[in-house]
Amino acid sequence: MTQDLLALSDHEPPMGDLFTDARLDTGRAVWTGRLPGEREMAKKRIVHQRVVRLHGEAKLLRLGLRRGQGYHKCGSRQDLDWVTSLRVLGWTGGRWREVWRGDDLRAPAVGAVRWIKLPQMTVSGVILEVRRSGIDDGWTPWNLAMSAFVLEGELLVPIAPRQERLLTLESVELSGLPRGVTAEVRDGSVRYRTREFEVGFAVGRPGFSFFGLHVEDDANAGINLLTTRPPLFHQGPQLHPLGAPPLIAPAVRCDLEGAVRVKGATVRYAFSTGGQHYTLTWRVSSQGLELRAERSAERALFAWHSAAWQIGLRNSASPSQVLGRLLMDGESGAVALPALLTLPAFGSWDIRSSSPAGWARSDCRRSQDVNTLELKVGEERTPEGMYRLPAGTHRAIFTLTPHRPGALLHASAPAVAKRAVARTRWTALTFRSDTATLSNNGASMHCPICMDTWSAIAPGLGEVFPGLPATEFLRLSLERWLTGGPGYAAGRLLQGGRAHDADDEYLMTGASALLGLGNFLRQTATRGWFREYRPWITAKLRAAEQRDLDGDGLIESAYRTGVSGTSQWSTCWFDVISFGWKDAFANAILYGALGALEGGLERCDEKAEARTLRAWAERLKLNYRAAFWNEQTGWLAGWRCRAGKLHDYAFLPINGAAVAVGLIEGAEARVMLRRLLTEAARVRMPDAALGMPGNLWPIPDFDLADIMQGYPLGYYQNGGRTHSQTRHLIMGLYRCGLTREADRLLKRLCVGFADARVFGGNQSGVDWRYWDDRPCGYEGLLTDQFGVLEPILWRWGAQASRS
Template sequence: MNDDALDLLALIERPPPLGGMGFRNRAGRTQAIWRDADPGTGIVGRRIVHARTMQLAGPAQLRRLGVRPGRGYHKCGSDDQWDWVRAFRLVVHADGQWQTVLDIRELPTPSGSDAPSLWYDLGGLSASAAIIEVLQCGLDDQWTPWNLADGAFELIGARPPVPIQRERRLANRGVTLQPLPSGVHAEERPGEVRYRTAGYEVGFALGRAGFSYLALDDEAAGSTMIDLLHRAPGVDLQGIMLHPVGGSSLVGPALRCDVEGHVRVEGNRVRYEVSVPAAGQNFTLDWRMYADRIELVAEREGENSIEAWESAAWQIAFDPGTAATATLGRPRKVGRTGLLELPVLLHAPGHGSIRVIAQGETATWRSDADRQNSWLTGELKLGETPTDRGTTILEPGSHRCAVTWLMAGHGIEASQSAPAPVARALRRAAITGLSYRADTGTLSNNSISIHCPMSMDTWSALATSYGEVMPGIDAVEFLRDSLERWLDGGPGYGSGTMRDGSQLRPAEDEYLITGVGTMLGLGEYLDHSRNSAWARRYSDRIKQKLEQLAARDLDGDGLIESPHRRGVSGDHDWSTNWYDVVSFGWKDAYVNALLFKALTLLGEVLSDLGAPELVAGVAAWRVKLRDAFGPTFLNPETGWVAGWRSADGRLHDYAFLAVNGVVANSGVLSAEVSRQVIGALWEEYRSVGEPDARLGLPNNLWPIPDEDLTEPMHGFPHGFYLNGALSHSQARHFVDALSRVGMMPESERLLGALCETLADGTAFGGSQTGGDWRYWDGAQCGYEGLLTEQFGVMALAIERHRLRG
């Protein structure tokens, strides 16, 4: 290798002064792109692929491209698997045009994760930009993962030009804070002007066009002390953004503000006039603050067409550690992922919501999540056209839109008879479990976390009960998107393909809950929507999934089993159900009770929708499962259902609340037996001290020994995380079961307590803050901070206490 040759994808620009601030200063960046599937794959909708991009400030000679194995999609906490590229395309930007340089199909399977790179000669081609699109991978075929694209390539070339580093400040044309509308207060602070009302507080930077502060209070009590925005020294992710293809970033996070212009403040009005001379772009952003809303008139005028890696007329970047803010809207599955039609709803859990409503056909919104760097961004785009490369074209000419940012409570109105904590939770938290990620096209753990299709039955319970998120946007649309991704083979935690030595196998052979929970969610979606056309469109995929599920009955008794997670004490297997670090295995009561419910519903709804052939044999399977369930799982010593029966025949019973709740709600046991089961477990719940339900319900009332836990759980006491910690996650099953067996007062008591802390925001926190699980004394022992499963109980609150028209 020549002395001046280096890996251009690993190139890091000189960081700005004051240290640790170079978030977007890598020349190689990874992005997600919507694509049609190759013919013959059976994929019905669009898929997401990932690409590694080279974003240089100017041309450099490209000498060779190396392809090596890399990390795969993270499907299980027990194993971080490697993956490999099977097909890719390299396109480069040279002389102002894109050209395909390599289109490689059917790459050989590497011998292992440490296999050497395959090299392709590029002959010294001069280019300022490149996109290496992974079209096919070893594990999940057409759905290529971020991790693989991010680490599989080396692009060796000559050192490129040094990017321009230029930070300019806007001229201040004056600040006058009078007159102000009723209910609006204002003050000038160092470097910003701040507006405050009872429901929100917003700051505007004076030296650069962007928000400097944003806080919400959906109860309009003036509690606006917590800033929701992302902050880091020297890095500004707020406001105008522009990075043209083939050149330096002109307006970006750090040492990237090559602009001219000024700001003027007059009463409730903040007006920015900003030009980006190097790109021929001019922006006018005229903001006005009112007691219940903010209004923006945004204009962009382009002298010519610009292709850009990053662009926004106004970007807002949230700190997910403060609140895992979700963006709910109708996705446009074109170009780089995350694009949405306006209006959108920005929901900051525990703080409030903003409806972003635009007038103007050229305005769109883009949402993106970056867990590694811990930010969530929303981009207002004016007159932009997405490309199939993942870039965007800023169209020339004048583009204008009027945007209203409506600061208002966004929830469900309760009936007059609803208990106060439930009514407050319906107003503040009913929507929080609908944590949609537009950049992945699915509901997820939260808005910056991985998507777990095993949670589909929680999402279906919430979405089908909630209704419209905004006029014209029903919550079931997010559920449908999530189902489509799963049916079309998109990977998720506990779903997709995993390696077993030299062989590949479905992750759902280990996580049985995924195939079961998703089929129940599918049944509830179809039962709610009655979308027969959609069912016909996906009929082949539905049939295939049902056949795969039936094949998991390994011994013909109607119950499904995992051949890989056998639940034997001392093996420390991971789980076959949602409680992934508890060694549920082989015959799993939770999974099989949920399966019974799914088979019951699918048999009915698919027949009603004119597709009885899809559920042929399901009725007989259901009967066989029901007959085997009680003898397999009922524990005569306790009177309730055990968690699992392992492959060695042993019954494992630690007084599982959620498991028995699922069983009672499924109908797999008779009503009389279900009453006995839940009654006995309720008495045990009381006998162990009836822990404070405001903190959540424990998964298990009795300690699970290390022999029935995965190794990461060893050494912790009962009450830690999934070994009996208190959480709202999965609490809905036991609360619902109490009402189904005639114990409505007990059910309502638990629901009210759970809703109290969902309503005041103390049951959860920002991303990775740990508030989602607690010891019985209230100390935190979780990890995510907020999980979609915590909000399943809101489906019960909606069902029982929503105000009916």
């Protein structure tokens, strides 16, 4: 019977409406090099696949191509992308064969399916690898891979039946526990407690049942950071061989045979499945956890998914991130050990392996509220994104130790600032290993519009491990942006059937990323790195220059006019406020970028280009004040729209940024910022501990995007309190000599960090607050919040010499 192989569901548990959404198809992200015809692509990039994990053989018939959702890079619309280059791979005869390849594919008509007849090949696995797309070209989007295909074929082997089995419990003996460790048996698991963490081990199948960390705050004791929704079990060993049903998977399959034994603080799992034999021995001490992992087999095995141990973490509790050196081949997310598993508001685990045979992989499944960390033993990554488990015996000893960051501030720094830095130093590096970029948070979108924030703090954070500086994550993020990797407000947008750079709408994305690039070139980049990326850097600079539409040095958006009543989205980070045409925030960031790039290019011996940028910066400064100064208020407005009108709602970050970069200086800068502080007192701006509003005056609906209309002052970006972007006001106050005022606000901002009250689990909303303290955000943690580390380190850092 002919059917769409991409629409096949695996079995659900027979327990009602649990909706595990177990499917035979899934999306995957893989590192790739250049194939013939891809010379202009980056040497390394991530592309996306749609795979069919068949339980046996199927006959392929034809492939349908249609337009599908592209990368959702702008909240105001969803573009339909299309596949322009594709490889179809089939698993047959114990290897991958190219079934079909197409390049320069034309776009299907909207709503139509273009059919391609495939060789009638019998396969037991399929990969649809999107090499290029119509909008974003070589960095192909996940959404497109998951929506652009119909794959018709005949299933020759039915979906395998459910197969759940339990381990034999040999014994549980809890005597002789190490000092500082207590234990109890409850709810089908053995749970251990120490002063800094709690861990539970399921006895029915191998895996954690509880994973808690309170190294930062005793109040976190008793909170389980794992995802635990029955009957899904995202914990412990995982194994899905190619061409066969899963052997150990989160739902309906745990096809193993073995036993578990608990003696004191040692939990030993020994079992076999699919010709693989595992012995996994955990030891708990007051200092941390140790896993002695051994895997042996007589024959090699290829697998879609494999892990000696997986930890499935609940992003609504804490959006985790893994900080380690990326292994840039095979399925994305692979990380060499040592690495830090950071759990915002809870602390970090230092994870190490005794051998290179032990490594890790991090992945994000946002729709399932899950981030996973996999520990691998003796596994080889394949170019297709699979795993080869070689024959023989493979061993590694993993250690997981609660981690406290070292001191960054000098001894005389305020205690609240020291605690703020201790709780945010690694949380601030909101890196996604599976996508190789800093992001909104470890379970959220990529956002190059924050590159200026990352470059402001990364150098001061030092090394995560010896030889792994925080600037490594900035480098990876810059490389992705330079070579076309899409993100929120970054990449390409479609309008009238033609794609244009998202930076033409979100002016601040290009400005922010150029500032990050300038700081990296000035402080960190090698000459070799600059030479490799010079063509992309030059292209970005030329594109930025072309955004000065009227020759005054300021950049403008031809797409977003800023005119009242248009309900348009923004040209800057405040994306649901209708900034447009000439944007005071984006241009202040751009001015800082031009200065940083001038210094960076001079360091790289690009003196002529540096002079060009210096002249541009001088022209921008000459015209900036006149473009945005509001004579009625004595400070800068937010934007001047295409109709020539100023739009001023007493924006704190914008005025601070203009002073911080030197666009407004001296006595005038001091008077301007004092006026704003006086106005903040007049309108009774709340305590800054939970953040500061971006604007002091309410923004009427006619200057807001449609989704923001109808809400009062204090809701989200219309005056909501947040730590995001507050660094600009603080640095501006310091720049113009208002040190006492800056210290007062900065210490209060530190309180929110020190108490971890302003960042939390996804959808907790604590990243924004009404003026009455109620949460009104969405993510729960936004990367921009941690820009506050810039003034903290500038003022009280160990290298600081300011009085």
